[in-house]
Amino acid sequence: MKLRLVALIVISMNAAGFSADSLPRQNVPPQNIEQHRKSSTESDRPSSPNIILLMGDDHGWEETGYNGHPHVKTPVLDEMASTGLRLDRFYAAHPSCSPTRGSVLTGRHPNRYGTFAPGYSLRPEERTIGQLIGKAGYLRGHFGKWHVGTVKAGSPTNPGAMGFDEWISHDNFFELNPPLSTNGGPPVIHKGESSAVVIEETMRFIEKAQNQKKPFFAVVWFGSPHEPYSGLPEDLALYDDLPDRYASRKPVSLTSNETGRRVKRPLGDVLRERYAEITAMDRSIGTLRDFLRRKGLRNNTLVHYCGDNGTPPSGVLASPLRGRKGQMYEGGTRVPSVIEWPARITTPRTSDVNVVTSDILPTICALAGVPVPEDRPLDGINLVPLLNGQLKERVAPIFFWSFGGRQKKNAKPWIDPELQKGTTPLVKYSGNIRTRNFRNYHHPNIVESDYRGPRVMHSDRFKLVIHDARAGELKVELFDIRADPAEKANLAEKEKTITKKMRSALRTWQKSVLESLTGADYKK
Secondary structure, eight states: OOOOOOOHHHHHHHHTTOOGGGSTTOOOOHHHHHHHHHHHHHOOOOSSOEEEEEEESSOOTTOSTTTTOSSOOOHHHHHHHHHSEEETTEEOSSSSHHHHHHHHHHSSOGGGGTOOSTTBOOOTTOOOHHHHHHTTTOEEEEEEEOOSSOOSTTOTTSTTTTTOSEEEEESSOOOSSOEEEETTOOOEEOOSOHHHHHHHHHHHHHHHHHHTTOOEEEEEEOOTTOSSOOOOHHHHGGGTTHHHHTTTSOOEEEEOTTTSSEEEEOHHHHHHHHHHHHHHHHHHHHHHHHHHHHTTOSTTEEEEEEESSOOOGGGOOOOSSSOOTTSSSHHHHBOOEEEEOTTTOOSOEEEOSOEEGGGHHHHHHHHHTOOOOSSSOOSOOOOHHHHTTOOOSOSSOEEEEOOOOOOOTTOOBSSOGGGGOOOSOOSSOBTTBSSOOOBOBOOOOOOGGGGOSOEEEEOSSEEEEEEEOSTTOEEEEEEETTTOTTOOOOOTTTTHHHHHHHHHHHHHHHHHHHHHHTTGGGGO
């Protein structure tokens, strides 16, 4: 069966006169690239591995014990990092949640299908990992936060429409005692700590798959640690010292659990609740791992955990990385990530290869033995060689982009607005409602202003960051990200040749993305 690495990124680079070999530390021998391609069809994978994708909500790179956080306790993730595959340079495709989740499902950058920011839906024409892996006989389930469309019955972008056999999900994030929709039905309160609730439902789903003798694919997207924060007494008690420790810090702004509106609260109080949520989420992952062990499933089950974007302003404390959620610097897109799969990852490993959420779809397709879509560009690559310990350096760059073009006047909705109205309640107000509605628009014509917005090209060594400043001006930054992970020294003037080549390659990639945004991919 022919499986391909979608080479749009490399093609775009060549079209711009830029190649992987033209930058320092990017000189990948041709035989390595060929080995990377062959791995899709020549893998010695166990048959039909079970796959579980876990994702934290607003969980930043530094907020784990294994990454040296001074307070937060994550013993389960720490153990996974010490016994499995620890991905130290794992990136969310976008510095906010809905776009990143879209990249997981599609293997494509979210701007290709108009999922520009939180509250923008997928398009029904997208092909998802759920749909693709179903061809290999997997039972597919989604649990927790969806946030790429409404979860109600009849929605063309609910989990069922996007390839899942069953789902117990929320339109957005959730706290203690979450209201969840089962297979599109009216939301029902599930009593308990939210991470424990979604893991309990996941375990029921796995038992069902086991009874049916089917491999399973479970996507578990936690509501934690997104604000507004809350926690169980035993988890809060672990961080009782923080209010006094940070009493002198400025208050931070976040959502009130009481009013659903913005409020300012002491940093120490907020961190105590946030870290309690992270610890509870970590514990629920341990519950799942213990369950897999008891059921005899752990050996051939791939479990992947990652965050969806960097730490939000309400949770920023101490990080060696520049930036935060919503920003294109490392603190906005670099997130914690670990993989366990005892049948394949037999010894602990740490990788500093650049990896992004868009890589998940082509990698899972390769593991399941199903082809990726051939009629549209992907932005992710197959990482089976990384799982095998063969990939030491990424062969193509990663691109990031927060769309800066304006919505066209009287733009036609891609989906009936009634189908985009959420049903699962939120603590947080969205305008004057306590739920999340979605939108997506037709974008048939491309104009120069559509290229605007913070954008990035990330090679193995160099990272180009472009912001639109005053009219007609650009803020251009180039960082040697390996030598300068805090992104302090702008090398754009010193390394003019590299900057020019990367700008050209980034522009070529943007052109491809905008062509997809028009809907051209669906006509092929």
